[in-house]
Amino acid sequence: MLPAGPGRDETFYACVPCHSTQIVRRQGLSRERWAETIDWMVARHNMPALEAPERTLILDYLVQTFGPGAAAEGPRPFYTPPPRRNPFQTQ
Numbered sequence: 129m130l131p132a133g134p135g136r137d138e139t140f141y142a143c144v145p146c147h148s149t150q151i152v153r154r155q156g157l158s159r160e161r162w163a164e165t166i167d168w169m170v171a172r173h174n175m176p177a178l179e180a181p182e183r184t185l186i187l188d189y190l191v192q193t194f195g196p197g198a199a200a201e202g203p204r205p206f207y208t209p210p211p212r213r214n215p216f217q218t219q
C-alpha cells in the first residue's frame with residue numbers, strides 16, 4: 129500500500145485507523161503542507177498528536193514519498209501531467 133522507506137510503518141499505523149492510504153498516496157505536497165495536514169488531522173479529526181521523533185519520521189517519509197514532484201498514484205484532480213510527444217510520430 130505504501131512504498132518502502134524509513135518511516136513507512138509508522139506512517140501506516142498513524143494514518144490508516146481513519147482512512148485508507150489512498151487519500152495519502154494521491155497527494156504530492158511540500159513539507160509545510162504535509163505538516164499542516166498532520167496538524168489539521170489532529171485539530172479537526174482528533175488524531176492523537178504525534179510526538180517529536182515520530183512526527184519527524186512520518187513527515188520525512190511523507191515528503192520523500194509524496195513530495196511535490198512525486199508521481200503519486202491514483203486520481204489527482206489538480207494535477208495535469210506534462211504533455212508527452214508520441215514517440216512513433218516522425219514529424
Ligand code: HEC
Pocket residue numbers: 139142143144145146147151152155165166169173174175176186190
Ligand atoms: C482520527 C482520524 C484520522 C487520522 C488518524 C488521520 N486522518 Fe487524515 N483525514 C481524516 C478524515 C475524517 C478525513 C476526510 C474528511 C475531511 O476532508 O475533512 C481525512 C482526510 C485526509 C486527507 C485529504 C485532505 C483533502 O484535501 O481532502 C489527507 C491528505 C490526510 N487525511 C492525511 C492524513 C495523514 C498523512 C495521516 C497520518 C499522519 C492522517 N490523515 C491521519 C481523519 C484522520
